[in-house]
Amino acid sequence: MSSVLEKSLAIIELLIEHPAGLPVSTIASTLDQPLSGVHRTLQELARLGYVHQLRAQGDYMLTIKLPAMGLSFLARAGITDITQPVLDTLAAETGELIRLSVIDGENLTWVAVAQGTTHGLRYDPGQEQGVVAHLASSAGGQAWLATMSDEEAIARVSAQGLIRNAKDAGPNAPHTFADLLQRLNEARERGYAVAVDSYIPGMAAMAVPVRFHGDGPVLGCLSIAGPAVRLDPERMARLAPRLKAAADEIGHAAAGSQYFRSKVRELEPA
Template sequence: MSSVLEKSLAIIELLVDHPTGLSVSAIAAATEQPVSGVHRTLQELSRLGYVRQAQVQGNYAMTIKLPAMGLGFLGRAGITDVAQPVLDALAADSGELIRLSVIDGDRLIWVAVAQGATRGLRYDPGQEQGVVVHLASSAGGKAWLSTMSDEEALAKVSAQGLLRRAEGGGANAPRSLTLLLEQLAEARARAYATAVDSYIAGMAAMAVPVRYHGNGPVLGCLSIAGPAVRMTAERMADLAPRLQSAAVELGEAAVGSQYFQAIMKALDPVSAQDRRPA
């Protein structure tokens, strides 16, 4: 890492994954920075209100300031206003976890969620909003990749990494590019992507792309996820029409979101101009 900003962001990104905080030495080791430099950065982030130290010589943890800024941005950009009613309705209908991811440059990021299961066995990670989606092992990632050529999909997977470097991954995550390409071909033929015991062990998910105004550029992906024992192939096939209908509804509603308008303008300036709300 070369710049002060890059080093600071590395610390922030690390602390996002550790809500109870980490020691200065642990942060330094994880980000491969000198302890003295990490301490100075943490002192500055603390002064600015982005991190806090629970007690003298204690761990450093994120404050609510940055998450609050993110939620405020989503609200003012119109993402939650547009998406949440659709997600809530699909969650109630399916009884499973619903997640919306949006494209941010070359990444896919989870931004909104709704839980339909109120009792019994359920999948509810509770910590994935704002997380970059791992493309090769997740249903949402494969849904996005399936909208591209194989060459473009492989380039994105190679840039991110075929294997997800995190605990709890499933045994069925694709471990070869050949297998991944076969799964993308199946997703195109079936009109939805699946990931069973892949992103997380014991979990199954299905996802479809969300296209601007129904048939425009891809803005993100919509998924249904739940325990693999319940999200069988037969149940996914039964849920597919409802998932696809919700994705179309989101694509139509995206016209009213400033954030989706901005994405659309970057992807297709002419089409965005033609389709802006009257």
């Protein structure tokens, strides 16, 4: 890492993964930054209100300022206003976890969720909003890749990495490009992508792209996720029409979002 900004952002990103906080020494060793430099950066971030120290000589953790800024951006951009009611309805109808991801540059990032059940067996990671989806192993990632040519899909996956962190990936994640391309072809034929024991062990998910006005540029992906023992192929087939209808609803409502309108202008040919 070279610039002060890059080092500062690396510290913030690390603290996002550890909401209970970390000691300065752990931050420095994890990021391979000098201890004195990390301490100075944390002091500056604390002065600006982005982190605080739990006690004298104690761990540092993020304040609520940064998450609040993110939520404010989503609201002001019109993303949550137009999507959350659709997500909540689909979650109530399916009894599963509903996730919306949006295209952000070269990445696909989860921005909104709705949980359909509050008891019993369920999949509820609780930590995926703001997380960049792993394209090759997640249903949302495969749904997006399936809208591209095989060559473009391979290029995007190559840039991110075919294999997710070994300790997190499911046993059924694709391990070769040939395997991945076969899954993308199946998603195109089926009309939705499927990932079972792929992104996370024991989890099944299905996803479809969200297109502006239903048939325009791809804005993101909408998925249903749950325990693999409950979200089997037969149930996925039954849920597919409702998932597609919800994605179309979001796509048609996207014109009311400043963020989505700007994305469409960005994606349209010059």
